[in-house]
Amino acid sequence: MQDPLVSSWGAQDRFQAHFIVKIETSNQNKYVAKTILKTSGHFNGKKIESISWNGGLLAEVLNQDSALNELIAKQSIKDASIFVDPSNNGIRIYSKWKNSHEFKITKDLFAIYDQIAAHIKKI
Numbered sequence: 001m002q003d004p005l006v007s008s009w010g011a012q013d014r015f016q017a018h019f020i021v022k023i024e025t026s027n028q029n030k031y032v033a034k035t036i037l038k039t040s041g042h043f044n045g046k047k048i049e050s051i052s053w054n055g056g057l058l059a060e061v062l063n064q065d066s067a068l069n070e071l072i073a074k075q076s077i078k079d080a081s082i083f084v085d086p087s088n089n090g091i092r093i094y095s096k097w098k099n100s101h102e103f104k105i106t107k108d109l110f111a112i113y114d115q116i117a118a119h120i121k122k123i
Helices: 057-063 066-073 107-122
Strands: 018-021 033-040 047-055 083-087 090-094
Touching: 018 107, 033 057, 047 057, 047 066, 057 066, 057 107, 066 107, 090 107
Parallel strands: none
Antiparallel strands: 018 090, 033 047, 033 083, 083 090
C-alpha cells in the first residue's frame, strides 16, 4: 500500500556530473581548487568578466593557464563554477547541481575538464 502523504523531501530533479582523475596522491591538499568568478550585471544579465582559482598548488597552476580561464569565462555561471577535490580513489572535477533541462556536457565543458585533468596529472 502506498503512503497517501507524499514527503516533499524525496528524490529531487537535480544532477551533477563528476569527472574522476585516477591518481595516487600523498598530499591531497595541493589538489584542492575552485573558481572565483568576477561578474557584472544582475540576474539573467549577469556576465562573467574574469575568473581566478583559489586553493592549493593546483589552483596556482590553473591561474597561469590563460587559455583555459578565457574558455571558462565564456560559460554560464553554473558551468563556470568548478570545484576540484580529492576523493578516496582520485581527484574529482565537478560543477554545480542542475535540473534535468539544464543538465548537459558540451564540447567546451568537456574540453575544460580535460585540460584541468591534464594539469592534475602533471603535478
